[in-house]
Amino acid sequence: MLDDTLKTQLKAYLDKITHPIEIIATLDESDASRDMAALLHDIDALSDSITLAMDGTDARAPSFSLNRVGANIDIRFAGIPMGHEFTSLVLALLQVGGHPPKVDADVLEHIRSLPGQYRFETYISLSCQNCPEVVQALNLMAVVNPNISHVMIDGALFQDEVAKRQIMAVPTVFLNGETFGQGRMSVEEIVAKLDSGAAQREADKLAQKDVFDMLVVGGGPAGAAAAIYSARKGIRTGVVSERFGGQVLDTMGIENFISVKETEGPKLAAALEQHVKSYDVDVMNMQRAAALVPGDLIEVKLASGASLKAKTVVLATGARWRELNVPGEQQYRNRGVAYCPHCDGPLFKGKRVAVVGGGNSGVEAAIDLAGIVAHVTLLEYDSQLRADAVLQRKLYSLPNVTVITSAQTTEVTGDGSKVNGMRYTDRASGESRHIALEGIFVQIGLLPNTDWLKGTVALSNRGEIEIDARGQTSVPGVFAAGDATTVPYKQIVIAMGEGSKAALSAFDHLIRTSAPAEEKAAIAA
Structure with a gap:
């Protein structure tokens, strides 16, 4: 599962473990379980401080738990924490193994003093860049306070849960079965949200x-x-x-x-x-x-x-960024919905994209993107573009650009993990139309x-x-x-x-x- 270079790097981290760790896996006959077993065997072989068992009985398979021998730590990964979440796995191993976290002492004390029981579940995507901060924060809290448990859940592997709970964006966090929050959250933000008196x-x-x-x-x-x-x-x-x-x-x-x-x-x-x-x-x-x-x-x-x-x-x-405020925009933000063509444009090389906005910024974005992507569709709410004439002349000279005016964007569509198009209403005819796309650049200011x-x-x-x-x-x-x-x-x-x-x-x-x-x-x- 891990290549030799990654094994060498991981071993250097695992050498910092000061307390023995138990890993207990719950597996089934799926390919994902076989991949998880391969990953855990690789980790087990890298440190004498790690004990691996394959007889777990967790409700989710594949999954595995981490615990410090003789302690009461409840951290679980329901899914294979690779991609962006590999760092979350490494940090969890280190912290469960006794390596001190890089968090202010007063924050750690605040976590220890939280009253009550907290059962956190975080639904993530392995391609999500915002998810690891939330996963790492909640894992840390579970290490520090035995009354806190946390499980990371890969939504792609547990789609029935995603559908049942109507999860439309990641990360989505549940606390004791109820929605707690969505999006990026630091450990300080989570603790402040749990402790109503912290702000004062x-x-x-x-x-x-x-x-x-x-x-x-x-x-x-x-x-x-x-x-x-x-x-x-x-x-x-x-x-x-x-x-x-x-x-x-x-x-x-x-x-x-x-x-x-x-x-x-x-x-x-x-x-x-x-x-x-x-x-x-x-x-x-x-x-x-x-x-x-x-x-x-x-x-x-x-x-x-x-x-x-x-x-x-x-x-x-x-x-x-001024937002469209239409369904799907937040769900696919950074998963096809972008706001900076200079930064993110090259990521869409050879793909079909749309630019929403016919002012100078929108037309400039369309011109820039036309040299990178396969095709650009520019949509403007007004009946004509508002950009400077010189920019419009350049735009209309490009063979891979389509301009649609009197277009009111009504929805961003996707396949659950990334954008696959957008829906708009032709303000002249009232007809609703759909465009197949891989990316949408919002340029309305x-x-x-x-x-x-x-x-x-x-x-x-x-x-x-x-x-x-x-x-x-x-x-x-x-x-x-x-x-x-x-x-x-x-x-x-x-x-x-x-x-x-x-x-x-x-x-x-x-x-x-x-x-x-x-x-x-x-x-x-």
């Missing part, structure tokens, strides 16, 4: 924070770059974000990040967070900014009720995450934060960077540069405004 305790804790020299609002590429540049100046730096990594977490393939040939969004987001935390930066995650109050000390009020104060602020709240800033800083008519060449906003001491601003071309590498620039500008402002009074008088003279 965290808010009380944040309220006691000292004044920051520079507070960065947002944990995406722009915010991470700003925090690093600030911290390297030796000043008191904080980052407050709703989820560290931002929109990057939802990006499948990244192949245009200079010097990195290819990576995935979650990997880049994890690297950003690790880099930021290598400096003396106070990272405050799972916190949404609610209001900005200018003054000598700038106040950022949070949705939790807490507030933070700083001498300078860098706003890097990013943007979110971005929505900057700036609603909370209205009336405080100057915003463009698109809601973007207006900044000058130095990243300064209309409010003294408040700077901004990245996709939330008026800077064109919303790209990761550009956001990082803008974040760095904003931090340097904020530091320059900090130096000038904190100069001693006599020095200011001398300068004025």
Whole structure:
């Protein structure tokens, strides 16, 4: 099941096990069971600390459980954890085997103190990039707290369960038989959701924070770059974000990040967070900014009720894709539904795709994609395209592009694992039509995450934060960077540069405004 290279790498990890592990498999006569048996035999052969038994009686087959000898740990894999989930298996083996997890001590203590019994079930797809974070978080919790159990379930192998529970997206998590959540969730988010008092305790804790020299609002590429540049100046730096990594977490393939040939969004987001935390930066995650109050000390009020104060602020709240809001869009997000042709276009080489949106961004996307994919169908709601004439001329000159106007998108269709088409209504005739596709690029604009800033800083008519060449906003001491601003071309590498620039500008402002009074008088003279 495992090749020699993977066996060598896995053995190096398993050598870190300090407590013996029991693996108990429940198998049937299926090909999947034979593959699972081969995988488990390979693992068993790599460590003397592992004992393997094939006499399990779990209701799901094929499946296997992991437990520490003499302990009460209930972690199960119903399915073969390969693909993205192989890392989940390796981490589970290490943590069940006594290797300490890389999680803050207060988070571990919080998990240990959770009252009650928690039986988690997570339905996943082996091709899902968001699923491993949830699986790994719940496995960790099951290792730490004996009152927590967790089973990962491969929906492709247990389709009857998927149909019965009407699961339309992965990851989907059930707690004690009831739906708990869908989509990416960190261990901190899961614990906070279980403990209703956690938010208030965290808010009380944040309220006691000292004044920051520079507070960065947002944990995406722009915010991470700003925090690093600030911290390297030796000043008191904080980052407050709703989820560290931002929109990057939802990006499948990244192949245009200079010097990195290819990576995935979650990997880049994890690297950003690790880099930021290598400096003396106070990272405050799972916190949404609610209001900005200018003054000598700038106040950022949070949705939790807490507030933070700083001498300078860098706003890097990013943007979110404007969505179609039709059935199937969320189910097939990152499984055929995409929002960035620059990032994901090459993944659809030789395939049939659609672009929804006839403005400049939509037409530019169609032109770019036409050089990569087999065929592009562009759909526009209006009776005519809204893009610049020069772009339209180029678009209509391409032989593998079809333009459909007066088209109202009504549904994204798929086969359960990936997109297979889309349905639209011809607004002129009222007829419903279906197009067979492998990919759909939504290009109906971005929505900057700036609603909370209205009336405080100057915003463009698109809601973007207006900044000058130095990243300064209309409010003294408040700077901004990245996709939330008026800077064109919303790209990761550009956001990082803008974040760095904003931090340097904020530091320059900090130096000038904190100069001693006599020095200011001398300068004025």
